Amino acid sequence: MDKTKRLANGIEMPRLGLGVWRVEETDATNSVKWAIENGYHLIDTAAIYKNETGVGKGIAQSGIKRENLFVTTKLWNADQGYETAHQAFNDSLERLGLDYVDLYLIHWPVEGKFNDSWRAMEEIYASGRAKAIGVSNFHQHHIEELMTTAKIKPMVDQIELHPTLTQENLREYLAKEGIAVEAWSPLGQGKILQNPTLTEIGKKHKKSAAQVIIRWHLQSDIIVIPKSVHEERIKENFDVFDFELSEDEMKQIDHLNINERLGADPDNFNF
Ligand SMILES: NC(=O)c1ccc[n+]([C@@H]2O[C@H](COP(=O)([O-])OP(=O)(O)OC[C@H]3O[C@@H](n4cnc5c(N)ncnc54)[C@H](OP(=O)(O)O)[C@@H]3O)[C@@H](O)[C@H]2O)c1
Numbered sequence: 001m002d003k004t005k006r007l008a009n010g011i012e013m014p015r016l017g018l019g020v021w022r023v024e025e026t027d028a029t030n031s032v033k034w035a036i037e038n039g040y041h042l043i044d045t046a047a048i049y050k051n052e053t054g055v056g057k058g059i060a061q062s063g064i065k066r067e068n069l070f071v072t073t074k075l076w077n078a079d080q081g082y083e084t085a086h087q088a089f090n091d092s093l094e095r096l097g098l099d100y101v102d103l104y105l106i107h108w109p110v111e112g113k114f115n116d117s118w119r120a121m122e123e124i125y126a127s128g129r130a131k132a133i134g135v136s137n138f139h140q141h142h143i144e145e146l147m148t149t150a151k152i153k154p155m156v157d158q159i160e161l162h163p164t165l166t167q168e169n170l171r172e173y174l175a176k177e178g179i180a181v182e183a184w185s186p187l188g189q190g191k192i193l194q195n196p197t198l199t200e201i202g203k204k205h206k207k208s209a210a211q212v213i214i215r216w217h218l219q220s221d222i223i224v225i226p227k228s229v230h231e232e233r234i235k236e237n238f239d240v241f242d243f244e245l246s247e248d249e250m251k252q253i254d255h256l257n258i259n260e261r262l263g264a265d266p267d268n269f270n271f
Helices: 025-037 053-064 081-095 114-127 140-146 170-179 194-203 209-219 231-238 247-254
Strands: 004-006 013-014 017-018 042-045 070-075 102-104 133-136 156-160 182-183
Touching: 013 081, 013 231, 017 025, 025 194, 025 231, 042 053, 053 081, 053 194, 070 081, 081 114, 102 114, 102 156, 114 133, 133 140, 140 170, 156 170, 194 209, 194 247, 209 231, 209 247
Parallel strands: 017 042, 042 070, 070 102, 102 133, 133 156, 156 182
Antiparallel strands: 004 013
16 A cells, blocks of 8 residues: 555645644654654644644654655634734744645634635645645535635545544545545544454454554545554554455444544534
């Protein structure tokens, strides 16, 4: 399996990375360092996580060459709008200690604002300070609304996606549009790791339920960013390139879907 996915603009994005939501600044530094030491090239943060400085320190301390790393951050809801998006992006870069990010995402579809935010993001992309731009938590209708004014189609949609929320229809639409799908809370925030279907499949392959889920994402052409603050788990979550789920096992996992959202519905959020 290729370890990267080619985005619509030709940029190669690693298919497996580290997420750092709900990770304190100092823990973020360590997690990022451990991840990079164990082969990760993709780090997913956001302004609202309040750990971009810690992430930047981890990157600097890891000694990895900048061009070998893929860093994502996101525009927070309160900063949406044309000028505020430009300012928020500059602030994120400064906190990260970087002169570009690889992917900049609109974090949530704030109605009445995201088209203006996108105009700023298109300019940021044109300036080369974001190598790719995309959205997060956008349903099909949000993307359609964005495209009424956009010049550039989002390259990625990062959405809540795990075996109990498989989002088949949205994934089909995104695939048709050439927009890469990235899963957030890919392990169901750790809540589905005791599921017997997953643990049984894991036993057959001598892998954990977490590894089975990550492999299911990868084989479903989904970019995946599991979060952990523990070195052993960070390592474990990357050790998924030496086994393959059968078609039947993939189907068994697909069938765990119960449309269960752990986070807010993008049509109904109040933050
Ligand atoms: N765009 C958005 O709106 C949005 C929303 C939510 C998340 N995200 C992104 O997606 C990333 C991942 O989602 P998430 O953090 O919500 O949840 P997740 O990755 O689905 O699950 C993380 C939880 O699973 C545990 N865990 C990780 N690996 C494990 C393993 N091998 N064995 C047992 N437990 C394990 C972690 O605990 P420990 O840390 O204690 O190991 C943590 O409690 C976030 O960090 C963030 O970057 C984006």
